[in-house]
């Protein structure tokens with residue numbers, strides 16, 4: 264479908280990708296990228312919505328045929344790290360790099376918008392192109408949902424994709440059901456009573472108590488989470504005290520907490536509080552817990568995944584049973600409308616592939632045309648999409 268137009272736009276998509284790659288912007292600062300995206304959409308006669316306090320862009324294309332309202336999403340943010348890939352379109356900004364491929368996602372969605380706009384009389388329904396900021400944090404999808412991007416007209420289905428530097432360009436991976444983790448965090452403060460290191464009997468030592476709490480928290484994974492489910496509790500930071508002979512007054516721990524079901528998510532939140540408070544109290548201290556729910560797990564609709572397989576070809580889409588242990592805020596769009604998130608294979612077979620977030624991350628640009636093809640076909644074949 265529209266193969267010639269896709270081929271014709273391929274060099275443009277590469278050019279857009281390289282421009283965005285050279286000008287990376289961090290989460291919620293993507294004003295330059297948003298302006299660039301807006302201009303390209305307007306050049307292709309696509310209606311554009313902007314937002315005063317979110318660097319997001321929504322393009323709306325009304326097709327000439329009756330059909331569904333389908334949203335296609337790309338994220339636009341880069342990461343705070345120094346690029347170590349030596350390419351002519353290397354990041355021009357010190358300490359900022361498109362090392363997760365969001366430059367590619369943005370260019371691919373622009374390519375799909377351009378191709379569909381070219382054939383708008385044949386396009387069914389309405390397409391919403393969602394360009395979001397801050398996927399890497401603090402999160403751009405939720406503020407966009409709150410700003411109403413999934414309404415007026417109401418979105419019937421939504422699709423997103425992500426490049427990974429493995430597998431051959433032209434092939435895809437998709438997962439039914441839960442496809443990424445709930446990503447929560449907590450800060451725990453154990454408040455004891457400071458004193459002299461040689462007189463522990465006159466103090467309440469928060470260091471020892473935090474050690475007990477830390478060990479006990481791991482027992483939630485082994486003793487409370489069902490063996491059929493999985494979860495992670497990582498204490499990534501623990502701080503207390505200043506010198507060997509002083510018992511400090513308090514200790515602080517920072518946790519990342521991952522789970523793959525709502526039930527386990529709640530279980531972890533409850534047990535972390537109970538164990539922390541119980542151990543602290545029994546040892547004479549008090550505790551404060553700041554528990555923060557982050558991105559919810561991403562849940563793909565099984566029928567939408569089957570539609571992707573049928574539309575792109577069973578020989579090109581492999582179904583995996585492995586969810587991402589990381590998180591994705593595309594999940595917020597999937598809470599509003601059914602859909603699927605597709606992994607776009609972008610490996611090189613003649614050079615080393617460095618994973619996302621690596622300073623030498625350099626996915627294969629050959630994947631770009633296949634990303635455009637996927638989005639275009641998802642819109643054009645929608646008669647087969649039964650939700």
Ligand SMILES: [Zn+2]
Pocket residue numbers: 363399619620
């Ligand atoms: Zn990332």
Ligand SMILES: [Zn+2]
Pocket residue numbers: 363364365398425
């Ligand atoms: Zn990413």
